[in-house]
Structure formats: structure tokens, C-alpha cells
Amino acid sequence: MAQTTPLTLHPDRLFPSDPLVRDIARRLYQQIKDLPIVSPHGHTDPRWFADDANFDNATTLLLLPDHYVFRMLYSQGIKLEELGIRRKDGVAVETDYRKIFRIFAKHYYLFRGTPSRIWLDSVFHDVFGLKVALSEETADHYYDSINAQLVKPEFKPRALLDRFNIELIATTEGALNDLRHHAKLKGTGYEHKVITTFRPDDVVDADRADFSANVAKLGQLTGEDTQSWPGYLAALRKRRAFFREHGATATDHGHPSAITADLPASEAAALFQRCLAGTATPAETELFRGQMLTEMAGMSLEDGMTMQIHPGAHRNHNQVIFERFGPDKGADIPSPTEFVSNLKPLLQKYGNEASLNIILFTLDETTYARELAPLAGHYPALKLGPAWWFHDSPEGMLRFRHQVTETAGFYNTVGFNDDTRAFFSIPARHDVARRIDCRFLAGLVAVHRLTEAEAAELAYQLTYGLVKQAYQLK
Known part of the structure; x- marks a missing residue:
């Protein structure tokens, strides 16, 4: 890492x-x-x-249900299809949850100063015991660590x-x-x-x-x-x-x-x-x-x-x-x-x-x-x-x-x-x-x-x- x-x-x-x-x-x-x-x-x-x-994985747990998260990402030009949000017409969207989590991690800086940052950091630290900040470099570490715990x-x-x-x-x-x-x-x-x-x-x-x-x-x-x-x-x-x-x-x-x-x-x-x-x-x-x-x-x-x-x-x-x-x-x-x-x-x-x-x-x-x-x-x-x-x-x-x-x-x-x-x-x-x-x-x-x-x-x-x-x- x-x-x-x-x-x-x-x-x-x-x-x-x-x-x-x-x-x-x-x-x-x-x-x-x-x-x-x-x-x-x-x-x-x-x-x-x-x-x-x-719960299945870090993406379906923390990102897909949370409109606070994906509305911020969308405001910066990231398409909802790229985040795995299902379309009503059945058009294919991204299904690689690791890839979606990497997009989120790469853009986590967007949440500076927002309540979402407070809540998410607390979840990462207190619930999952993560000791390094989320970033593009730590995305896979986060994804794997969270998923390993979710099956317990x-x-x-x-x-x-x-x-x-x-x-x-x-x-x-x-x-x-x-x-x-x-x-x-x-x-x-x-x-x-x-x-x-x-x-x-x-x-x-x-x-x-x-x-x-x-x-x-x-x-x-x-x-x-x-x-x-x-x-x-x-x-x-x-x-x-x-x-x-x-x-x-x-x-x-x-x-x-x-x-x-x-x-x-x-x-x-x-x-x-x-x-x-x-x-x-x-x-x-x-x-x-x-x-x-x-x-x-x-x-x-x-x-x-x-x-x-x-x-x-x-x-x-x-x-x-x-x-x-x-x-x-x-x-x-x-x-x-x-x-x-x-x-x-x-x-x-x-x-x-x-x-x-x-x-x-x-x-x-x-x-x-x-x-x-x-x-x-x-x-x-x-x-x-x-x-x-x-x-x-x-x-x-x-x-x-x-x-x-x-x-x-x-x-x-x-x-x-x-x-x-x-x-x-x-x-x-x-x-x-x-x-x-x-x-x-x-x-x-x-x-x-x-x-x-x-x-x-x-x-x-x-x-x-x-x-x-x-x-x-x-």
C-alpha cells in the first residue's frame, strides 16, 4: 500500500x-x-x-443506498451509471463493485467539510477499525477489509x-x-x-x-x-x-x-x-x-x-x-x-x-x-x-x-x-x-x-x- x-x-x-x-x-x-x-x-x-x-459488500452497503453520497459525486460529473445505480429502462450499468468503490475513494476529497465525511469516517474508524484515511491509494485496502468483516x-x-x-x-x-x-x-x-x-x-x-x-x-x-x-x-x-x-x-x-x-x-x-x-x-x-x-x-x-x-x-x-x-x-x-x-x-x-x-x-x-x-x-x-x-x-x-x-x-x-x-x-x-x-x-x-x-x-x-x-x- x-x-x-x-x-x-x-x-x-x-x-x-x-x-x-x-x-x-x-x-x-x-x-x-x-x-x-x-x-x-x-x-x-x-x-x-x-x-x-x-450484507453483501462495501459498495452495496455504503454507497448505493446513500443519496448523500452519490448526489455529491453526480454533481461533479460522475454518471450514476458508473456508480451502479440501476436504470428503469434496463440499460446496463456498472456492476463491478470494486471498480465503483475505487471511483468513490478517488473522489472522497469532495466530502471535505460535509456531514457525510463525519459520518463515513466514524463508520470506517469505529465500526470497521480502519486506521488509514480513505483515498485512491487505499481503496482496495478498504474494500477488502470491509468485505472480510461483513461476512462475520x-x-x-x-x-x-x-x-x-x-x-x-x-x-x-x-x-x-x-x-x-x-x-x-x-x-x-x-x-x-x-x-x-x-x-x-x-x-x-x-x-x-x-x-x-x-x-x-x-x-x-x-x-x-x-x-x-x-x-x-x-x-x-x-x-x-x-x-x-x-x-x-x-x-x-x-x-x-x-x-x-x-x-x-x-x-x-x-x-x-x-x-x-x-x-x-x-x-x-x-x-x-x-x-x-x-x-x-x-x-x-x-x-x-x-x-x-x-x-x-x-x-x-x-x-x-x-x-x-x-x-x-x-x-x-x-x-x-x-x-x-x-x-x-x-x-x-x-x-x-x-x-x-x-x-x-x-x-x-x-x-x-x-x-x-x-x-x-x-x-x-x-x-x-x-x-x-x-x-x-x-x-x-x-x-x-x-x-x-x-x-x-x-x-x-x-x-x-x-x-x-x-x-x-x-x-x-x-x-x-x-x-x-x-x-x-x-x-x-x-x-x-x-x-x-x-x-x-x-x-x-x-x-x-x-x-x-x-x-x-x-
């Missing part, structure tokens, strides 16, 4: 440079760094845990859940999913560690080409007449109950905007029929999604499921990539999102219900102090989700804490969500959040806005307590 650079993780990484504040952050971090990981929202594949088979029993998915100290991980499935992998976990002892989340976008988004077909299938699955408004709502209640039987404590709604509506039943029924018939205008399909957010809030009040709203992503912005490769290929872009007016219909109906848990996420950071913190700082039903997706970064987390804390406080937030498909990076992502929270709290202690004892209590809550409360996890 050619000349290499050592791979080291500094023990004070992400802590403040000021010695006094850094010492406080260190002390806080020592108290919470080994707490169990609670991952209440993410996109890992439940098949991994159900089948408990070893201790690298099976369930063993890694235990090794990573993951107390609970929630996957996310569409309303029509049969949850066979979660069913397979029953009786293994892992059915309480790996639970599902109900995401009904496939049967509430009338802009989808398969909306009507999905609603028909919803009727077949539930025995309800989903061609009628009452039958459609009854079917959704049945699916929610089915998901709860497989551990779900939460729903998730990935709408383009935060629009909600509270239409009279007759108007909602007529709108539903236009959506089914495919005659609804874009404004009407948006209104229907808004009506369904309010309907789902009402159902959450009935069955106790926490409701997550993830608006503001312009999905599949790159039409060429979408047509060639399909969704989730790194071309989703944050969009401006308005909450105060858009959420008002839902909040007028359910916002004062203290027993309802609605968690708001945003990709529009301009709304933190102006809209989200004041809303969550008033309505009992609302909590704020953590910095998400593009802002799941050291700076993004700090911006979130600085902008929402003074108005919403800490206890109207819900800890940290890793929201990832990249299973091996989950410990690193949670460690970043813990370090940043300790950094923020240490700053408050240093200027005498908190005692260190209060900061220690808050560090525990931000790491472990608030997430279990918000997602009703026992």
Missing part, C-alpha cells in the same frame, strides 16, 4: 474552541454519550432485520443493533405494505426493537399516477368500499390499526406543503370523487392532501399515534434523472414552506388537544424563529422535529437550537431523528447530535443562563427522554 494518512477521530471534535466552554461540553457529553440510541424515524430496510443475513456473524443486522446500542429503530412503510418483514420478527425478541411507521402518501396524494389504483387496492386489503368517502376513511383506520399491531406508534406525511383544510363532509366527499376520477385540478389535489392531514390528525387523536409532518421537499427536481432512474436519487431540493396560515385549519380543530402529538419538520430554516417556534410555543398539540435532511449537520443543528429555543424552549422539541437508509452511520449521526447539543448547552452554562446541573438534565432529555415521550415509546 502506498503512502497513507492516518485516520483519526479527535475526541473533542465538534466541541467549542474556547477552553472553558469546551470543558463544560466534555463533562456533559461524558454523561450521555453511552445512552441507548432511539431512532424513531428512518428508512432502513426491515428485510435486513427479518432475514438477518450478512457479529456483522449480521441483529448483532449490529445490539452492538450499536440501538434500543429501538422505526422503519417507514407505505399504507399498502403487507409488513411481512415485521411479521417475521415476531417471536424473535427483536419485534420490539424494530417497528414500523405508517406513511399513507401512496393513498392520499392524488397527484400520483397510481392514486386511483392504490385506493382500489386499499379497499381490497380492508374489505371497505374505498370508492366512497366514508369507506375510504374507514379503510385508513383499519390500516392504521394493522400497523399498530406491528409496533407502529407514529405516522409520517411527506407532503409538498403544509397546507391543511377542514371541509364539510359533503365537500370533502365530492373532492375525493374528483380525485378518484382524475379530474381534480392541481389546486384541488393540494386541497385534498390538506384535508387528509386534518383527517389524519383526527385519527391520531383517536388511536394515539404520533403524527409527523415532513413538508417542503421539491421531489425529483431533475426530471431527466427521475425518468431514467426513478425517485430518491439525490435530486430532491428544499422549497420555501409556510406554516402559520397553512396549518391554521388543522390547528383550529385539533391544536388545543394536549393528548395529540404532532411533530413538525421543515427544510425551510427561515421559518424556525418566525413561524415554527411561536406555533410550538403555544399549541399543546405541536412539537418541533429536529434539523432534518439537508440541515442534519453540525451547523444545521446549531442553527435550529439558536433559533427555536428562546421561544419554544427545549421541551417542545423531540430529540434527534437520524432519518436515514444508511444503517451503519446511525451511531455516528446520533453522536454528532449529542456533541452539538452538549456544545449548545455548554454555551448557556458559560454565560450563566443555565447551571451545569440543569444542562446535564437537559442533555439527557435531548438525547433520550424527549424522543421516548414524543413517540410514546415504552
